Amino acid sequence: MLFAIPSHRIDPDSIVDGVEDLKNRLSVKFYFNTKVFAKGLKRHDKGDDLVKNFVDLEDIANRYKAILIAIGTWNSRRLGIEGEDSKNVLSALEYLYHWKLYEMGLISEKPPKGNRVIVIGAGLSAVNATEKLWKQAQRSTWFIEEPLPKLLQGSTQ
Secondary structure, eight states, X not given: OTTXXXXXXXXXXXXXXXHHHHHHHHOOOOOTTEEEEOTTOOOOOTTGXXXXXXXXXXXXXXXXXXXXXXOOOOOOOOOOOTTTTSTTOOOHHHHHHHHHHHHTTXXXXXXXXXXXXXXXXXXXXXXXXXXXXXXXXXXXXXXXXXXXXXXXXXXXX
């Protein structure tokens, strides 16, 4: 939540307060910087540079009666079109994550900036990325929410 959702949507202090409240009132245990995986299926994902511990889901399942999996969105869907792996083509989550790391001083390289930007998508990640682009004075931003197959076919419906 701290890395992909902008501060104006969810105040980082309220996240910390919520964690403390759950710890104190309900004795909820939080394991931060921990990646859960299925036996033998470790893989590299965005955000792994912040991981300090790896835990096997089966080991957790054997220790607890109930498990709530609330991992958030770390993987963006790919469009499956030519050019989506080109330089400076980023998913909204990659863009927002890069900016958050930069703003927190965890990396020194600013996210890429362009004169004209197109955001394809209609979810909150697309909206958040568009807002961030506007705040960075990239005023020539196109926000496209029409289904991509229609766009590729040139449909105007």
